[in-house]
Amino acid sequence: MVNKSILDNGIRVITERIPYASSVSIGIWVANGSRHEDRSVNGVAHFIEHLLFKGTERRSSLDIAREIDSVGGVLNAFTSREYVCYYAKILDKFLPRAVDLLTDIFLNSTFDAEEIEKERRVVLQEISMMEDTPDDLIHDLFHQQFWEGHPLGMSILGDVESVSGLSREAILEYKEKMYRGEDIIVCAAGNVEHEELVSMVAEQLLSVPGGHGRKPSALPVYERKVELVEKDLEQVHVCLGLKGVTQSEPGRFDAFIMNAILGGSMSSRLFQEVREKSGLAYSVYSYIASHADAGSLVVYAGLSPEKVDELMEITLRELRRFKNEPVSDSQLNAAREQLKGNLLLSLESSDNRMSRLAKNEIYFGAPQPLSQIMEGFDRVTAESILALSADIVDNSTLSLIMLGRVGSSTIQPEAVLI
Structure with a gap:
């Protein structure tokens, strides 16, 4: 059973009781991510996520680590384009x-100047690590x-x-x-x-100011783009994408099934071909990357440079x-059945259930009953997938980026057509 309360400052507290469980997963979510930053401070949401673990007035970073380890628990965080948890x-x-x-870490982190500089170096190493990992960098x-x-973007x-320019x-x-409370x-x-x-949280979090922090951004524009990035690598890494679906639009169930058939599993068309x-x-x-107001359907592959043309032929086909x-x-x-099974299996984990509660609140404002989701999958037909494909499988929104020794490819950007 899912319960929801709203504190006086707008903070929402949502729980799902699983009486037979021996664990609890709890998260504090902030519905602001990298897309809500100004370009001059890009990366600040992720930087703050790191810094909240570096010490409070009551606990050092070592105290924080020891306290969660001493009870066999897990403590962590992550940042996305639309939220931090x-x-x-x-x-x-x-x-x-x-x-x-x-x-304590959420409210009372000290943001010590010395710790900021140490963690800045850590984040810069994280950026360098991603840039040295082409199958991450390409995405x-x-x-x-x-x-x-x-x-x-x-x-x-x-x-x-x-990141180097972020001051305390x-x-x-x-x-x-x-x-802010309402986020x-x-x-x-x-x-x-x-x-x-609710009682425990209210005692601690009622000091948080109310209101919203983020401002609405303009809707993104889908345009055709093809870019070949030369880099001395053993493989060429390819991402080809199209307009997708938003998190809440009815056609998302068609998109999920279309993606599963295209490249979402070992039995998918792309994996097999x-x-x-x-x-x-x-x-x-x-994979599907969906946001509040936009989305993309993306194909990835990493392969030898001389095989790229053949890959593109199969993918476009x-x-x-x-x-x-x-x-x-x-x-x-x-x-x-694959998607239904994946969802049901994921619900055996309290942390997945906790994440589902938060994402449903962020994108729908209410819980999404499991029966409703199953009905959404059941409504998908071959005809509804055709209708979705007529909208999103379109050359005007096709984007392609290739990273590696792309000079050996004979691909002509203007010839990349669906």
Whole structure:
């Protein structure tokens, strides 16, 4: 059962009680991410995520680590384009300690100047590590290109220039502005009593100012872009993407099933054609990246430079198929059951349930019953996938980026057509 309360300052507290569980996963979510930054401070949301673990007035960074380790728990955080989450997973009897620890780092981190400089070096190393990992870098480059000129295109990590320029004052100003009550959601799933958690959280978090921090951004524009980035690598890394779906639009179920058929599993068309039948690549897959007001459908592969032309031929052919022929009943049903099964299996984990609570609140403003989601998958037909494909499989929104020794490819950008 899901329960929701709203504190006087607008903070939402949402719980799902799982009485047979022995653990509780709890997260403090802030519905502001990298897309809500100014370009001059790009990376600040992610930087703050790091800094909150560096010490408070009551605890040093070592104290924080020792306290969660001493109860066998997990304490971590992550930043995305649209939210930041600080979370803990602990045995249910230690929930009060987890609440105290999470709220302490959330409210009372000191942002010590020396710690800021040490963590700045850590984040700069994280940026360098990504740039040295081409199968990670290509996705960042793709989204920068796909959302060029829009905040969605900014890197979650920031870049060397923006992170190097973040002053303590700019960091504190951003946190004060963006960590506001109506953008904060506390979610917990597991063996938790709702009213008890509300009482614990209210005692700690009512000092948070109310209101919203973020401002609406303009809708992104989808445009055709093709870019070949020369880099001395053994492989060429390819990302090809199209307009996708938003987090809440009804067609998302069609998109999920279309993606599962295209490249979302080992039985998918791309995996079978590119890896199993042709032996072109070890890694090939597709994925959906959905946001509040936009989305993309992306295909990735990493392979030898001389095989790129063959990969592109197969990928474009498989995308065209969605526009030109209905998917078979067997493929549709298999993809449907795959996604249903994945969802049901994920709900055996309290941390996945906690994340689901938060994301449903951010994008829908309410819980999404499991039965409603299953019905959404059941409504997908071969005809509805054809209709979606007619909208998104379009040359006007196609973006392609290739990273590696691309000079050996005979691909002509103007000839990359669906």
